[in-house]
Amino acid sequence: MASNSRGTRPDGPALGSNRDSTRQHNLSTVLRLVHLHGGISRAQLTRATGLNRSTIAALVTELVALGLAVEKEPEHTQQHGRPSIMLRPGPGALALAVNPDVDAVGVALVSLGGRIVNPVRFHTVRAPSTAEVVNIVSAVYSGMAASLPAEQRVLGVGVAVPGLVDPADGRVIEAPQLDWREQPLAEQLREALGLPVFAANDAVVAARAQAAFGAGRDVEDFVYLFGGASGIGGGLVSGGRLLHGSTGFAGQLGHTLVRTDGAACSCGANGCLEAEVAREQLLDAAGLPADQAEDLEERVLELIDAGGDAAQRLRAVVDHQASLLAVALRTLVHHLNPSLIILGGFLRVLARVNPSALEDAVRVGGARGAREEVRIELAPLGADPVLTGAAELAFEPLLSDPAGFAHA
Numbered sequence: 001m002a003s004n005s006r007g008t009r010p011d012g013p014a015l016g017s018n019r020d021s022t023r024q025h026n027l028s029t030v031l032r033l034v035h036l037h038g039g040i041s042r043a044q045l046t047r048a049t050g051l052n053r054s055t056i057a058a059l060v061t062e063l064v065a066l067g068l069a070v071e072k073e074p075e076h077t078q079q080h081g082r083p084s085i086m087l088r089p090g091p092g093a094l095a096l097a098v099n100p101d102v103d104a105v106g107v108a109l110v111s112l113g114g115r116i117v118n119p120v121r122f123h124t125v126r127a128p129s130t131a132e133v134v135n136i137v138s139a140v141y142s143g144m145a146a147s148l149p150a151e152q153r154v155l156g157v158g159v160a161v162p163g164l165v166d167p168a169d170g171r172v173i174e175a176p177q178l179d180w181r182e183q184p185l186a187e188q189l190r191e192a193l194g195l196p197v198f199a200a201n202d203a204v205v206a207a208r209a210q211a212a213f214g215a216g217r218d219v220e221d222f223v224y225l226f227g228g229a230s231g232i233g234g235g236l237v238s239g240g241r242l243l244h245g246s247t248g249f250a251g252q253l254g255h256t257l258v259r260t261d262g263a264a265c266s267c268g269a270n271g272c273l274e275a276e277v278a279r280e281q282l283l284d285a286a287g288l289p290a291d292q293a294e295d296l297e298e299r300v301l302e303l304i305d306a307g308g309d310a311a312q313r314l315r316a317v318v319d320h321q322a323s324l325l326a327v328a329l330r331t332l333v334h335h336l337n338p339s340l341i342i343l344g345g346f347l348r349v350l351a352r353v354n355p356s357a358l359e360d361a362v363r364v365g366g367a368r369g370a371r372e373e374v375r376i377e378l379a380p381l382g383a384d385p386v387l388t389g390a391a392e393l394a395f396e397p398l399l400s401d402p403a404g405f406a407h408a
């Protein structure tokens, strides 16, 4: 017979730890629902979890005591019956979101529920080195931390990197636009801030934000494609799960082949989507310098509306890019059978100039069921999905084990 090294009855600790792990699991489930819904009633929690009312009441009390949730009257009352009290994300836990870019470092505190509290975009004269990112983040964070009330705590840091990141240790393998290779950014930030640091690719974390709070919410199968200064990236959600692949590098959608005789790509191949569809070409055609890239979408729409030769040349570039993006989307539709494609960054304007072109393109060929169901939506402009997605990385340990927050 196997002896129990702790000298306790075999069923004793097992029962205890089962109870603990059930409670931890239930607390995690409820906090996740509050986090993702922004506001949810006890009755809705009971329905969503299948737990009884007294169990929900106990879990809610615990989350409120931890400062992770607050109970509030709804803003507008229903006509019939008593308005149900809503459980909303509490202010107690914060994540620091960091997004180094070619001309700035974005830093923000994010609270549960994906609410960005005070974003700072620290502009740099050139692409920052990792040491500069660490200095900027340290300075911005110490200012933020000094003005935080005592009941609010920053749990960790989520970094969204425009490049390839090793998911195991947060090491930046390559971020060509920043001229970074093999940089232990997560480790450097951990040392400087004394907080746990998690890092991932910017488009992958933005896909995560879309799944949690954006157009991809409650969508089991979607593709998110984001176009930025450093190329095209994205995320694939299949059966409700973000696909990681065997080593964490799934979703390199910028390297989807769109032209067999196409331009050379940074990856060493030819005719990849991001080699053919680049933000730079659109900026050139719209006569905008790279530091005004935020205005690209509005400028392109204005110029095309104005008409004339310049509009025609710009329109030709947009249509060419849209047709190649359509090739990539068609491939993705046939591989993944998504119900939704979300376009972010400069890819939005390709869809806005001619909304039906991309929709029509994904409906050509292949299985009818796959192509008829898919719709295309646009992600919000700006860095918000990247920052909320980065914060999700740092919130994950809390969401998995909310009780751990009390003794952290």
Ligand SMILES: [Zn+2]
Pocket (backbone or CB within 6 Å): 254, 255, 265, 266, 267, 268, 269, 272, 275
């Ligand atoms: Zn490539």
